[in-house]
Amino acid sequence: MNYWLMKSEPTTYSIEEMRRDRTCIWDGVRNYMARNFLQQMKVGDFCFFYHSNTKIPGIVGLVRVSEAHLVDPTQFDEKSPYYDPKATPESPRWQTVRVEFVERFPQIISLAELKNYFDPDELLLVRRGNRLSVMPIAPDIYDRILKLKLNSPANPW
């Protein structure tokens, strides 16, 4: 079992939409390192759902991989903002996964809180200059984040 964190801007796709849809294809990732992590995901892996580029950035819920090794269909769609003219159905460039909703956390675990509790060497997310939208989470760090969720005082979101 592996653990991950995936970022989404809530104006693009939020945890509320994820809860409504129950499942979605995690399309639109156009960074090779992030794609390589997506390729390593297995059915049943857990992913933290992170809201980025918003007033209070942070982890807002949990999803689970329900299908692995999917071809991202948006790369072939000329009308999609994620269209990639260099990708063809014969040799696609971008793979991804389908995820299913698990839970929306009662409180956000804010980036500020995560920075307080974790060192940059344990959690990629709080490493300076990090821009990865898909990243691995070590199992022990995953457990500690879940405990934070239970213990963290109510904060606004």
Next chain:
DNA sequence: GCCAACGTTGGC
């Protein structure tokens, strides 16, 4: 809105 950090592109 600013800007640091970083990835990508393309000329050479």
Next chain:
DNA sequence: GCCAACGTTGGC
């Protein structure tokens, strides 16, 4: 293959 220019991410 180098590297300057440019575009994007995303916190603040």
